[in-house]
Amino acid sequence: MITVSIVVAMSRNFGIGRENQLPWHLPEDLKNFKAITMGKPIIMGRKTFDSIGRPLPGRTNIVVTRNRGWSSNTVLVARGFEEALVLAKNACHQNDCNELMVIGGEMIYRAALPVVSRIYLTEVKGDIAADTFFPSFDRSQWVEQNRRRGKIQADFSYDFVILDKRC
Numbered sequence: 001m002i003t004v005s006i007v008v009a010m011s012r013n014f015g016i017g018r019e020n021q022l023p024w025h026l027p028e029d030l031k032n033f034k035a036i037t038m039g040k041p042i043i044m045g046r047k048t049f050d051s052i053g054r055p056l057p058g059r060t061n062i063v064v065t066r067n068r069g070w071s072s073n074t075v076l077v078a079r080g081f082e083e084a085l086v087l088a089k090n091a092c093h094q095n096d097c098n099e100l101m102v103i104g105g106e107m108i109y110r111a112a113l114p115v116v117s118r119i120y121l122t123e124v125k126g127d128i129a130a131d132t133f134f135p136s137f138d139r140s141q142w143v144e145q146n147r148r149r150g151k152i153q154a155d156f157s158y159d160f161v162i163l164d165k166r167c
């Protein structure tokens with residue numbers, strides 16, 4: 001059984017990005033992201049891939065784009081989210097892993113949310129100016145499995161939360 005999971009850091013007003021960057025610099029969150037995703041396939045939108053600027057090592061990188069001219073030697077390319085899921089599941093079977101990770105951005109979270117059963121959420125405690133947002137979702141349909149407080153940084157505090165979809 002392969003779990004489909006989302007990894008996201010979002011503010012209280014659901015902000016996730018600004019001008020194709022993260023709206024914050026939270027080194028502890030980046031470290032957490034690396035630990036959670038290492039060894040697993042990661043699915044991302046083409047804009048998020050551009051924003052990161054390189055494939056993330058130790059993970060099968062799958063980039064979703066409608067642009068048939070877009071190709072890469074270093075990542076797998078999917079023409080839609082369903083195709084990305086197939087590629088990620090194949091990578092899981094080959095690498096003996098049981099979880100695939102959807103890492104954003106907004107468009108890809110929207111496509112993924114209906115089929116996801118776990119969310120690794122960095123809950124940034126504050127409203128932040130953003131131009132991309134996590135889709136609204138019914139929190140009552142999710143069970144909080146774990147909550148860990150992050151270190152206070154600048155104007156933000158944040159928690160690392162794991163949410164599992166109710167069966």
Ligand SMILES: NC(=O)c1ccc[n+]([C@@H]2O[C@H](COP(=O)([O-])OP(=O)(O)OC[C@H]3O[C@@H](n4cnc5c(N)ncnc54)[C@H](OP(=O)(O)O)[C@@H]3O)[C@@H](O)[C@H]2O)c1
Nearest residue numbers: 008009017020021022045046047048065066104105106107
């Ligand atoms: N806070 C977080 O945890 C987090 C995580 C990731 C990203 N972000 C932020 O999110 C922002 C980017 O989000 P975004 O929504 O603008 O972009 P995105 O989801 O990363 O990428 C959008 C692109 O993906 C492709 N795409 C989307 N849906 C598709 C579909 N159904 N079929 C085929 N291709 C599809 C299209 O690529 P083409 O235009 O090439 O066709 C589209 O332009 C950035 O600011 C980034 O920093 C935040």
